[in-house]
């Protein structure tokens with residue numbers, strides 16, 4: 170309670186802005202996940218590793234807009250290039266060479282990507298990859314992992330939120346709608362497996378294989394904090410997809426370019442058939458992409474006549490807009506270099522090691538993980554391997570930790586235990602030390 174009072178005292182202007190906004194914008198936010206009690210901190214500006222709020226507080230930002238800002242905030246190279254682009258025009262109707270400027274690094278980074286198309290978000294990227302898999306196979310069902318988040322379109326919203334009791338036993342999980350307004354037919358075409366349990370995928374394929382178009386999976390689950398694939402999981406899923414002629418889609422919206430230059434596919438050495446990308450590829454500008462095997466991607470342009478194809482539809486006014494393409498090209502070619510990966514990986518390891526040490530000294534149960542630029546802490550002595558392990562996480566306790574960190578000028582990760590921290594190319598060892606000092610300052614209280 171003391172920390173909540175302190176939070177309220179530090180953020181009176183944010184409280185005022187929230188109240189005004191709530192009048193004309195539901196919950197005062199544009200993505201419902203961003204609303205939290207008593208009111209969110211409202212940003213004024215951000216630069217480098219820092220975010221400044223409307224009350225004049227500075228925060229070391231390790232949330233980085235759910236990791237979109239792997240390059241940090243307002244990276245000078247990116248800002249210069251995108252400013253140039255503003256002067257050269259932002260939308261042309263006609264395609265331009267910028268498409269290749271942005272596409273080539275994705276083709277170079279992913280063995281699986283022979284062709285790629287751009288979208289405006291991760292939701293669109295996953296939606297188009299899924300439709301394409303259905304078109305390619307002529308089948309409709311989708312296997313996905315229970316509790317994973319794949320965006321805000323209908324088939325993506327049938328697993329995560331509801332109380333676990335509604336979702337049936339772990340061995341036979343049921344898709345449950347997470348939103349009103351989703352037609353009944355949507356969950357009927359979704360089959361849920363458990364992450365890290367290849368047998369659960371195999372069972373579904375044995376029973377429904379001839380109806381399954383795709384297996385959709387994040388190579389590492391970055392919407393359960395940070396859950397890595399156990400040895401052999403991704404390999405088994407790959408070979409099952411081959412055996413049943415099912416398209417394997419990696420949702421690399423979060424893992425892409427953050428675990429390694431070529432995402433989870435490179436990091437875990439398993440290549441999918443299609444990849445969905447967004448977030449960090451654009452350095453913070455809104456963009457997504459889906460790409461993969463040529464014979465599948467070509468269906469997007471099958472029997473093309475007068476701009477209409479008979480394969481899988483992919484249209485969009487803002488797809489591949491010059492601002493986003495310039496941002497992707499600069500981010501991937503000039504900023505996220507091999508040195509940049511060494512830098513963020515080293516700092517993420519330092520952060521995770523520090524958390525382990527501080528938690529152990531304070532006698533706090535903590536699961537601390539990191540991969541590439543990503544990391545996360547969960548305050549439990551139980552390992553988190555699948556969605557069902559989520560019951561070990563005390564969300565209120567986690568919330569208290571999060572608010573207490575904000576009170577000490579650090580946003581440790583986005584608001585929710587299901588998220589993770591990102592270390593950007595603009596963060597320094599001093600920033601990581603300051604993050605750890607803030608955690609050390611609250612660890613004894615948390616343990617009490």
Ligand code: PLP
Nearest residue numbers: 290291292318319320422423447
């Ligand atoms: N897929 C994954 C794994 C995500 O984490 C997200 C967003 O958090 C999405 C898809 C949807 O991306 P967007 O929010 O850009 O629509």
